[in-house]
Amino acid sequence: MPATTFLPAVLPAGVTLRPLRHDDGPALAAAYTRNRAHLEPWEPVRPPAFYDAERQADLVATELGAHEAGRSVPLILERAGAIVGRVNLSDVVRGAFCNAHLGYWVDGALAGRGVMTAAVEAACAHARDDLGLHRVQAATLLHNAASQTVLARTxxxxxxxxxxxxxxxxxxxxxxxxxxxxxxx
Known part of the structure; x- marks a missing residue:
């Protein structure tokens, strides 16, 4: 199934949820670098190159290819021109499953302000209304109470x-x- 268009959504704290763009690599590198200590306990170990603008540009191209093929919906949280998080619907499967995996993170400075709850709700509405999916699944570390709270609220x-x-x-x-x-x- 071809990609669908996600319309930007306004979230709390002046944050906008929008589709990933081809030119987001440098801003993503800056966001990941700024949030490195905040994200390290919750993510795979990243090689130093992951934080480079060139590597992020390559990853953006790969993600946009998966989106064009209908396999994912890569979204960006943006505030005052800076990237402050991500929401992704990935591994979209059609047929009898009609499912996607949900992944997300928010800038440490915005944690606990309702931003991610609103972003997850918007992503699920898109999955239901625009993608026609039946189910979205997510996984969290057992001790990630903040992420589990977001999932419960949504x-x-x-x-x-x-x-x-x-x-x-x-x-x-x-x-x-x-x-x-x-x-x-």
């Missing part, structure tokens, strides 16, 4: 635990699994 249900699910912060870690059913039929 209608996700915890459905289990996955032992050694992802290699985060240099080691295989257990994750709590969540889903949100978008359609009742």
């Amino acid at each position: 209608g996700f249900d915890r459905i289990g635990t996955a032992p050694s699910y992802l290699r985060i912060a240099g080691r295989w870690q257990d994750h709590a699994l969540f889903q949100r059913i978008l359609h009742d039929d």
Whole structure:
């Protein structure tokens, strides 16, 4: 299925949720560099090149290719011209599954201000209304209470635990699994 267009959404704290653009590489590199310590406990170990503008430009091109193929929806949180987070619907599967994985992060300076709750709600509405998906799933580290709060506030249900699910912060870690059913039929 071809890509759909996500219309920008205004979120709390003067943040806008918008589609990823071809020229976002340098701003993403700056955002990841600025938030490196904030994100390191929650993400895979990143090589130094990950924080370079050129590497981020390459990753943007790859993500936009997946979007054009209908496999993902890469979104950016932006405030006053600076990137302050990401929301991604990835691994979009059609057919009997009609599912996507949800991933997200927000700038440490904006954590706890309702920004991510509003962004996840907007992404799920897009998944339901524009992509026609039935389900969105997410996973968090067992001790990531903030992320689990966002999921609970946006209608996700915890459905289990996955032992050694992802290699985060240099080691295989257990994750709590969540889903949100978008359609009742």
